[in-house]
Amino acid sequence: MYGIKSLKGMFxxxxxxxxxxxxxxxxxxxxxxxxxxxDVAKEIDSPEPFTAKIMQILTKNGIIxxxxxxxxxxxxxDEAVKSIKLIQIVDAIDGDKIYKGCGIGLKxxxxxxxxxxxxxxxxxxxxxxxxxxxxxxxQLASGxxxxxxxxxxxxxxx
Amino acid sequence: MYGIKSLKGMFxxxxxxxxxxxxxxxxxxxxxxxxxxxDVAKEIDSPEPFTAKIMQILTKNGIIxxxxxxxxxxxxxDEAVKSIKLIQIVDAIDGDKIYKGCGIGLKxxxxxxxxxxxxxxxxxxxxxxxxxxxxxxxQLASGxxxxxxxxxxxxxxx
DNA sequence: TTAATAAAAGACAAATTTATCTTTAATTAA
DNA sequence: TTAATTAAAGATAAATTTGTCTTTTATTAA
Ligand code: FES
Ligand code: FES
Numbered sequence: 001m002y003g004i005k006s007l008k009g010m011f012x013x014x015x016x017x018x019x020x021x022x023x024x025x026x027x028x029x030x031x032x033x034x035x036x037x038x039d040v041a042k043e044i045d046s047p048e049p050f051t052a053k054i055m056q057i058l059t060k061n062g063i064i065x066x067x068x069x070x071x072x073x074x075x076x077x078d079e080a081v082k083s084i085k086l087i088q089i090v091d092a093i094d095g096d097k098i099y100k101g102c103g104i105g106l107k108x109x110x111x112x113x114x115x116x117x118x119x120x121x122x123x124x125x126x127x128x129x130x131x132x133x134x135x136x137x138x139q140l141a142s143g144x145x146x147x148x149x150x151x152x153x154x155x156x157x158x
Numbered sequence: 159m160y161g162i163k164s165l166k167g168m169f170x171x172x173x174x175x176x177x178x179x180x181x182x183x184x185x186x187x188x189x190x191x192x193x194x195x196x197d198v199a200k201e202i203d204s205p206e207p208f209t210a211k212i213m214q215i216l217t218k219n220g221i222i223x224x225x226x227x228x229x230x231x232x233x234x235x236d237e238a239v240k241s242i243k244l245i246q247i248v249d250a251i252d253g254d255k256i257y258k259g260c261g262i263g264l265k266x267x268x269x270x271x272x273x274x275x276x277x278x279x280x281x282x283x284x285x286x287x288x289x290x291x292x293x294x295x296x297q298l299a300s301g302x303x304x305x306x307x308x309x310x311x312x313x314x315x316x
Numbered sequence: 317t318t319a320a321t322a323a324a325a326g327a328c329a330a331a332t333t334t335a336t337c338t339t340t341a342a343t344t345a346a
Numbered sequence: 347t348t349a350a351t352t353a354a355a356g357a358t359a360a361a362t363t364t365g366t367c368t369t370t371t372a373t374t375a376a
Binding site: 008009010011012013015016017019020023086094095097098101102103104105106107108113114115116117118120121123124127128131135139140141143144148149150151152153154 | 166167168169170171173174175177178181244252253255256259260261262263264265266271272273274275276278279281282285286289293297298299301302306307308309310311312
């Protein structure tokens with residue numbers, strides 16, 4: 001009606017790109033292929049230089065591996081793809097507020113000093129945390145490889 | 159570890175303030191008391207001028223009512239307190255992306271062209287949407303009035 | 317009327333997030 | 347050793363969100 005505001009999603013743009021990039025890299029690493037930042041940005045439809053910054057965060061956090069020079073690029077080892085959980089990516093980029101913080105902005109979420117939405121909100125956060133904790137990069141990547149899931153909106157001008 | 163990023167919550171600051179403000183106003187309206195922007199900001203621990211802006215959005219959207227002049231301030235009618243759902247506040251300020259948008263940033267969330275987290279994410283959004291749709295201002299306000307729930311962190315220097 | 321009060325509106329400013337560009341460092345292959 | 351390649355790092359810049367300040371408008375009461 002008189003909406004003035006944002007298009008806020010659950011995660012930051014940076015985090016969204018980080019998740020999509022990690023999945024894309026994982027789909028290729030299983031085939032033994034390293035992908036460059038250019039390919040990543042193209043495949044997940046994200047701004048290349050910004051995506052590069054996010055890749056740096058992920059590599060520093062040991063979530064993905066990078067190699068410089070000819071034939072270099074990004075990859076994730078088979079073991080890492082199996083062990084890395086979505087929460088590690090979210091945590092590295094957005095921190096833990098989304099699954100730990102108070103829903104309506106109290107400085108901390110506390111059972112002893114709860115806000116009015118605390119009990120209901122806890123359930124939502126809990127489901128989110130469970131999903132983030134259980135989901136592995138492998139699960140996500142396999143769905144993309146099989147063609148069941150996608151990493152970008154399909155573009156009529158392609 | 160090498161976290162560089164944000165302290166992103168589920169809702170924007172504006173929306174958090176808007177929800178807390180609405181609840182505070184509702185707790186007073188039941189007693190027939192109008193509250194001024196100064197009281198609101200103080201009681202919910204928010205920046206006054208910014209909160210005033212958010213109140214304007216809420217009044218334009220018919221969620222709360224305002225009266226200028228001596229004895230004026232913000233209020234919500236008894237009927238409105240009963241009928242207004244949390245989702246109306248969120249929708250007016252943050253829009254619907256948080257409960258409709260794709261979790262990892264695809265331009266739209268689609269059953270036919272799902273992202274890798276689509277099915278799990280849908281459950282979380284669904285629970286959030288259910289909560290937002292079911293929760294009334296009255297429910298939230300009554301918990302605050304009874305002293306079970308709080309609108310700001312308790313401050314040791316008070 | 318006039319004065320006081322309080323929200324609305326508008327202009328501005330700071331902080332944060334998102335995005336871009338340039339230079340540097342590392343790696344590979346010729 | 348040189349050239350080519352590719353990520354890392356650093357400096358900026360744009361956009362958005364958050365926060366502040368001033369002026370205007372509406373209302374009430376004297
Ligand atoms: S105190 Fe607000 S969600 Fe727990
Ligand atoms: S397409 Fe991503 S959540 Fe539905």
